[in-house]
Amino acid sequence: xxxxxxxxxxTGRETFVLNLGPQHPATHGVLRVKMxxxxxxxxxxxxVCGYIHRMQEKMGENRTYAQFLPNTSRIDxxxxxxxxxxxxxxxxxxxxxxxxxRAEYIRVITSELNRISSHLVxxxxxxxxxxxxxxxxxxxxxxxxxxxxLEGITGSRLTYSYYRIGGLYNDVxxxxxxxxxxxVAQMRxxxxxxxxxxxxxxxxxxxxxxxxxIRAELCRKYGATGPVIRGSGVGYDVRKIEPYxxxxxxxxxxxxxxxxxxxxxxxxxxxxxxQSLRIIEQGLDKLPAGPVMAEKVPRVLKLPAGDYCYAVxxxxxxxxxxxxSDGKEIPYRVKLRSPSLSNLSLFEEASRGMLLPDALAxxxxxxxxxxxxxx
Amino acid sequence: xxxxxxAMNAKLPPSIPxxxxxxxxxxxxxxxxxxxxxxxxxxxxxxxxxxxxxxxTGVDWMAEGQMEVIYDFFRLEEALRVAVRARIPRDNPExxxxxxVYPGANWHERETHDFFGIRFAGHxxxxxxxxxxxxxxxxxxxxxxx
Amino acid sequence: MEPQNDAQILKxxxxxxxxAKLDELLALGRANSLWPLTFGLACCAIEMMAxxxxxxxxxxxxxxxxxxxxxxxxxxxxxxxxxxxxxxxVKTLYDQMAEPKWxxxxxxxxxxxxxxxxxxxxxxxxxxxxxxxxxxxxxxxxPRPEALIEGLLKLExxxxxxxxxxxxTPQ
Numbered sequence: 001x002x003x004x005x006x007x008x009x010x011t012g013r014e015t016f017v018l019n020l021g022p023q024h025p026a027t028h029g030v031l032r033v034k035m036x037x038x039x040x041x042x043x044x045x046x047x048v049c050g051y052i053h054r055m056q057e058k059m060g061e062n063r064t065y066a067q068f069l070p071n072t073s074r075i076d077x078x079x080x081x082x083x084x085x086x087x088x089x090x091x092x093x094x095x096x097x098x099x100x101x102r103a104e105y106i107r108v109i110t111s112e113l114n115r116i117s118s119h120l121v122x123x124x125x126x127x128x129x130x131x132x133x134x135x136x137x138x139x140x141x142x143x144x145x146x147x148x149x150l151e152g153i154t155g156s157r158l159t160y161s162y163y164r165i166g167g168l169y170n171d172v173x174x175x176x177x178x179x180x181x182x183x184v185a186q187m188r189x190x191x192x193x194x195x196x197x198x199x200x201x202x203x204x205x206x207x208x209x210x211x212x213x214i215r216a217e218l219c220r221k222y223g224a225t226g227p228v229i230r231g232s233g234v235g236y237d238v239r240k241i242e243p244y245x246x247x248x249x250x251x252x253x254x255x256x257x258x259x260x261x262x263x264x265x266x267x268x269x270x271x272x273x274x275q276s277l278r279i280i281e282q283g284l285d286k287l288p289a290g291p292v293m294a295e296k297v298p299r300v301l302k303l304p305a306g307d308y309c310y311a312v313x314x315x316x317x318x319x320x321x322x323x324x325s326d327g328k329e330i331p332y333r334v335k336l337r338s339p340s341l342s343n344l345s346l347f348e349e350a351s352r353g354m355l356l357p358d359a360l361a362x363x364x365x366x367x368x369x370x371x372x373x374x375x
Numbered sequence: 376x377x378x379x380x381x382a383m384n385a386k387l388p389p390s391i392p393x394x395x396x397x398x399x400x401x402x403x404x405x406x407x408x409x410x411x412x413x414x415x416x417x418x419x420x421x422x423x424x425x426x427x428x429x430x431x432t433g434v435d436w437m438a439e440g441q442m443e444v445i446y447d448f449f450r451l452e453e454a455l456r457v458a459v460r461a462r463i464p465r466d467n468p469e470x471x472x473x474x475x476v477y478p479g480a481n482w483h484e485r486e487t488h489d490f491f492g493i494r495f496a497g498h499x500x501x502x503x504x505x506x507x508x509x510x511x512x513x514x515x516x517x518x519x520x521x
Numbered sequence: 522m523e524p525q526n527d528a529q530i531l532k533x534x535x536x537x538x539x540x541a542k543l544d545e546l547l548a549l550g551r552a553n554s555l556w557p558l559t560f561g562l563a564c565c566a567i568e569m570m571a572x573x574x575x576x577x578x579x580x581x582x583x584x585x586x587x588x589x590x591x592x593x594x595x596x597x598x599x600x601x602x603x604x605x606x607x608x609x610x611v612k613t614l615y616d617q618m619a620e621p622k623w624x625x626x627x628x629x630x631x632x633x634x635x636x637x638x639x640x641x642x643x644x645x646x647x648x649x650x651x652x653x654x655x656x657x658x659x660x661x662x663x664p665r666p667e668a669l670i671e672g673l674l675k676l677e678x679x680x681x682x683x684x685x686x687x688x689x690t691p692q
Contacts (some may be wrong), residue, residue: 025587077563093400
């Protein structure tokens with residue numbers, strides 16, 4: 001473990017600054033990391049953000065509540081459903097709208113499908129970073145099946161904007177229900193194959209076990225949530241601790257692994273996919289009949305003055321929305337609490353003294369989506 | 376604090392003036408409005424009680440000539456969200472940094488400085504975080520013109 | 522030996538010897554092996570990855586070799602929003618690519634700033650063609666992978682003058 005200051009002058013050794021990004025295959029978006037390197041070891045890794053800053057919070061002050069809804073899908077486009085859920089949830093809390101149960105169940109089912117598709121992209125891209133190309137093709141094949149299901153009800157493959165203030169804009173049909181059950185049935189053997197061929201692969205194990213240990217206390221100090229803190233042994237999941245929608249009626253576990261290394265974070269996400277399949281099945285079994293939109297949602301929505309918050313468990317961690325309203329139809333302030341920002345903020349401390357490929361494995365195991373950081 | 380769930384009350388540091396909030400309507404359990412020179416002390420107390428820093432939000436109350444900094448915290452073991460709010464004068468917005476207590480506050484404070492121009496006294500590196508390195512503007516101020 | 526008719530020689534050889542203009546051959550080679558630069562900025566990048574993955578398979582068109590280095594790529598697919606902080610990097614990457622090079626602007630953000638243009642916007646470049654010339658524009662937010670493939674076919678048509686497959690008209 002060295003720092004730039006620890007190298008004595010005149011020894012012929014010096015550190016150099018290696019610039020990773022903003023265009024780089026391993027940074028999963030436009031992230032720049034200024035790495036001060038001592039040979040192959042990272043002395044200091046300083047992330048530089050802002051290369052995809054798209055003024056989401058400023059747009060929140062320039063758009064009505066309904067007009068801002070499509071933005072929520074684009075903040076973290078891989079868990080678009082959950083982000084829209086947080087935004088409409090905050091408004092429904094404020095306007096005291098009751099979402100019909102059928103809509104709540106469909107929201108949970110689609111959020112969990114979204115979680116699986118997000119974890120599949122993470123898994124394929126992570127293995128691509130580590131050097132294995134084939135899992136990406138398998139992951140995207142499974143993901144296409146999910147996207148077919150979601151496209152059938154929402155019309156879109158990636159940025160859904162499916163939830164509306166008060167419910168959903170479109171009900172699901174039999175094709176969706178049958179197709180989702182078929183998907184769940186064929187996904188379980190696929191997860192088993194991934195476990196046997198990839199998770200138990202000796203090369204992956206050597207690349208991930210013991211790499212990038214993050215203690216739970218570090219996660220707490222930086223606010224890291226999601227699979228990062230669950231990979232350090234703390235079973236914090238917003239769906240369990242601060243439940244919302246119909247998650248209290250679902251029987252699932254939020255997997256936590258105590259080791260705190262990249263392998264633990266990897267296993268958390270693989271197990272989460274299996275748990276999401278369980279939630280989807282239960283959701284389909286319990287799906288009640290009824291309307292999918294609340295009654296009497298005002299056409300021109302004005303929230304009473306005050307602050308309204310809502311937190312959800314997105315694929316990357318805890319995503320929270322705070323809407324500050326001053327009684328008008330345009331919010332006064334929309335604050336988006338981004339899980340990737342908190343997860344990346346501990347990278348500088350956690351990557352000190354690591355070898356460069358290990359630091360990249362650590363960064364991949366944090367599962368970052370950079371537009372979520374930059375908003 | 377008056378009212379609120381006794382089990383939750385027991386987890387809160389007593390010297391911060393938390394008031395209970397209607398969670399079903401607002402999504403927060405307790406809120407405290409404190410003076411800006413007390414934020415580091417409040418953060419240290421909450422850190423000692425095991426809270427996690429959620430985020431730091433800035434709000435520009437231009438009509439009132441003030442800016443507000445809202446610190447959100449939550450607990451890992453049970454549902455308990457608290458918010459600590461502090462108001463500072465808008466024409467000279469400065470508040471102490473809590474990044475000595477919560478290192479995660481470093482980036483949140485840089486972002487709030489980017490958007491509002493609030494100076495966090497004692498912050499190790501208050502350079503632009505989301506805006507370009509040479510940016511001198513603060514876009515979320517209500518009088519910002521692009 | 523008997524004197525041979527030139528036309529007859531050509532006709533006899535035609536199954537074995539082909540003639541073409543060098544330009545056309547080069548254009549055919551370039552069109553069938555466009556190597557994109559890995560330049561996914563935001564949401565459109567995921568649809569670009571999906572286009573390169575198993576179902577939509579850009580490998581059929583010779584374009585699956587995404588090169589991380591601009592020196593080794595000849596096609597820049599700008600997939601996502603370009604903002605002012607990133608603009609210098611994008612321009613540098615474009616300048617580093619060797620001629621002949623082409624640019625596809627994928628998605629509404631690359632065409633005109635997309636959904637992030639509003640009065641008072643301070644961060645987004647309204648269209649990547651404000652930085653350098655674009656050959657093909659693919660609208661969508663995000664465009665489907667099939668739309669990206671169609672954009673690629675249009676670029677091939679621009680290079681060779683002929684479309685690889687006829688346009689399907691709905692019955």
